[in-house]
Amino acid sequence: MFRNFKLVSKMIFGRGCFSQLDGILAEKRLNSDSFMVFVVDDVFQDKSLKERIPVRGKDLILWVNVDDEPKTMYVDKLTGNVKEYMDRLPDGIIGIGGGSTLDLAKAISLMLTNPGSSADYQGWDLIKNPAVYHVGIPTLSGTGAEVSRTTVLTGPEKKLGLNSDYTVYDQIVLDPELTEGVPADQRFYTGMDCYIHCVESLNGTFLNAFSSAYGEKANDLCLEVFLEGGPESADKLMMASYFGGMSIAYSQVGVCHALSYGLSFVLGIHHGVGNAAVFDYLEEFYPHGVNEFRQMLEKQDLELPRNIVSGIENDKLEKMVDVALILEPLWENALGPEWKKKMTRERIKDLYLQM
Numbered sequence: 635m636f637r638n639f640k641l642v643s644k645m646i647f648g649r650g651c652f653s654q655l656d657g658i659l660a661e662k663r664l665n666s667d668s669f670m671v672f673v674v675d676d677v678f679q680d681k682s683l684k685e686r687i688p689v690r691g692k693d694l695i696l697w698v699n700v701d702d703e704p705k706t707m708y709v710d711k712l713t714g715n716v717k718e719y720m721d722r723l724p725d726g727i728i729g730i731g732g733g734s735t736l737d738l739a740k741a742i743s744l745m746l747t748n749p750g751s752s753a754d755y756q757g758w759d760l761i762k763n764p765a766v767y768h769v770g771i772p773t774l775s776g777t778g779a780e781v782s783r784t785t786v787l788t789g790p791e792k793k794l795g796l797n798s799d800y801t802v803y804d805q806i807v808l809d810p811e812l813t814e815g816v817p818a819d820q821r822f823y824t825g826m827d828c829y830i831h832c833v834e835s836l837n838g839t840f841l842n843a844f845s846s847a848y849g850e851k852a853n854d855l856c857l858e859v860f861l862e863g864g865p866e867s868a869d870k871l872m873m874a875s876y877f878g879g880m881s882i883a884y885s886q887v888g889v890c891h892a893l894s895y896g897l898s899f900v901l902g903i904h905h906g907v908g909n910a911a912v913f914d915y916l917e918e919f920y921p922h923g924v925n926e927f928r929q930m931l932e933k934q935d936l937e938l939p940r941n942i943v944s945g946i947e948n949d950k951l952e953k954m955v956d957v958a959l960i961l962e963p964l965w966e967n968a969l970g971p972e973w974k975k976k977m978t979r980e981r982i983k984d985l986y987l988q989m
């Protein structure tokens with residue numbers, strides 16, 4: 635059975651295209667009484683981008699903090715803030731920030747039209763009602779959150795996305811200028827998220843010509859950016875993120891992401907950092923990818939976090955394994971339909987304990 639999947643309907647790309655946001659939103663504003671909600675990473679509270687946000691009339695800016703990756707409780711609180719602000723739905727939700735902020739904005743746009751807590755919808759296709767119109771504007775490249783049909787949330791029991799066709803952005807604004815000012819280590823870790831998306835997609839059993847076309851190009855762009863650099867790097871990395879996201883949209887990620895979700899749930903380690911920390915130990919699964927990753931790491935002159943799991947309490951280790959094992963499609967993509975015979979709890983523990 636082939637998946638009939640939803641794509642982002644509209645996109646604009648290019649240096650400075652953020653200036654066209656006002657015009658894009660004007661078409662969606664219903665009347666003088668309606669409003670838009672800008673969900674913006676609070677790192678921009680004292681940056682010049684703040685002055686460029688096209689706030690009109692009754693619009694609301696919701697500054698969000700992403701020191702911790704998005705939690706279902708935080709999504710529920712922010713959704714409540716929007717509902718309290720006015721007793722009607724906004725015309726649009728506009729997310730401006732890295733993957734965490736893009737996911738928060740997606741989740742708020744879904745939870746405004748779906749009852750209950752966002753934790754109730756962690757899984758695949760549980761969302762029943764279409765979201766409020768939503769726009770994604772990345773300021774950090776790599777996660778592919780701008781194109782994906784998920785918003786990754788940590789809930790009381792698990793780290794798992796709200797995966798649905800309604801999650802996908804209606805519009806994205808890809809302006810590479812917005813990524814200027816990202817610290818070098820963060821740029822690398824989020825860039826490696828993209829690189830690892832490609833490796834896991836290209837080496838997975840779900841691979842097809844669609845996913846390899848996007849994945850191969852994104853893979854090459856990452857290598858150009860992190861091995862050669864150059865003035866177009868921000869543009870290339872933004873397109874790599876988009877293509878990497880398209881690649882996994884029709885395949886899946888693999889071993890690294892499954893293990894990284896466990897790390898993140900139990901230890902609060904951020905996605906990009908966790909992926910990089912895990913990937914360095916996955917030579918047996920992805921020998922070529924790990925070799926290239928090490929070359930890029932060396933070029934960036936960064937130290938990976940080490941000894942993050944060894945010595946951990948047993949109950950935490952067990953929980954990490956539980957979280958990793960929930961992600962069945964990832965294991966199946968990596969190891970095939972018989973994956974349960976190949977990847978036991980003991981083997982996952984052994985992998986974790988090396989880290």
Ligand code: NAD
Nearest residue numbers: 677703732733734773774777779782784786815816824905
């Ligand atoms: P992030 O959004 O967590 O941001 C990392 C740091 O960079 C933050 O401190 C942020 O304030 C800062 N930052 C962002 N843009 C900046 C800029 N232009 N200048 C200076 N600082 C800036 O990082 P991320 O790696 O982009 O996102 C990780 C999140 O994305 C995780 O929560 C992960 O689960 C999620 N994710 C989602 C998908 C998806 O498909 N939905 C895919 C992969 C990862």
Ligand code: ZN
Nearest residue numbers: 777827831891
């Ligand atoms: Zn990822």
